[in-house]
Amino acid sequence: MDNLKNLDLNLLRTLSVLLAEHNVSRAAERLHLSQPSVSVQLAKLRNMFEDPLLLPGPRGMRPTARAESLREPLAVALDALNEVMSPLQPFNPSSASLTWRIAATDYSEATVLLPALPLLRKFAPNARLSVVQIAPRLIARQCDLGEVDLAFHTADESPEGLRRRTLFKEHYVLVARPGHPRLKRRITLEQFCKLEHVVVSPDGGGFAGVTDTVLAQMGIQRRVMLSVPHFSFVRDVLSRTDLVAMLPSRLARAGAGLRIVQAPVDVPGYEMVMLWHERLHRDPSHQWLREMVGAAVNASGQW
Structure with a gap:
């Protein structure tokens, strides 16, 4: 040199x-x-x-x-x-042959990737998607090393130093199977706490979530009888048992055949964001990918 x-x-x-x-x-x-x-x-x-x-x-x-x-x-x-x-050439998705690496939970797979997939397959038929289970504590490092191109996570738990875009704001609803014997009419907070609940514990084995934090501040608690690591399993559990769950509304409505009930407790929601590294911010192919994801999420409707 x-x-x-x-x-x-x-x-x-x-x-x-x-x-x-x-x-x-x-x-x-x-x-x-x-x-x-x-x-x-x-x-x-x-x-x-x-x-x-x-x-x-x-x-x-x-x-x-x-x-x-x-x-x-x-x-x-x-x-x-x-x-x-030379100036950057415009991205042509129809002829692009590349692989995008995306980190997501089963929740963001259902609420973000699934709505986006038809658009991506239609306009970029030769592009491939590699979806990996998100590891929240490793997101920044994975993006920095180029192991992940795009990640979906909640805003409050996302690391600093990454570019972000809010996809939607989420809130919780009470979900059960149709014909649940104890949900024939609007329930009280006392009745809510007596129901048998299932919770999602991504770290495994936990029996408390954001709903339990709110209830604890009120000096009460609910009956949590089942803890599972994935949202996708919860929908099957609810359809086959009398267990109930507090689920994000988009996920609840994506599960056909489930009944959604207004809960008698106000549980704080969250923002879902997509995250990417600064080095990809101006890349034409990555800009196109982000726009397609945003458009698909918006088209999927406000729940």
């Missing part, structure tokens, strides 16, 4: 044209420079490479052996630099 410290790239462009034209006047014309200016640049090139580079001959200037050895690598280098400096 020390060889590039004081390099003037314009000199390399001049050398490339001189090697093509073998004539200072014609080279000056192509470069839109005066002949004296090109002559000055040729002198600098000779000093840089410690070689005459071009010598007078019967039919114009003839390149030296050193100049001939530079011709091919110089052309490759200038082409590469031109590509580096």
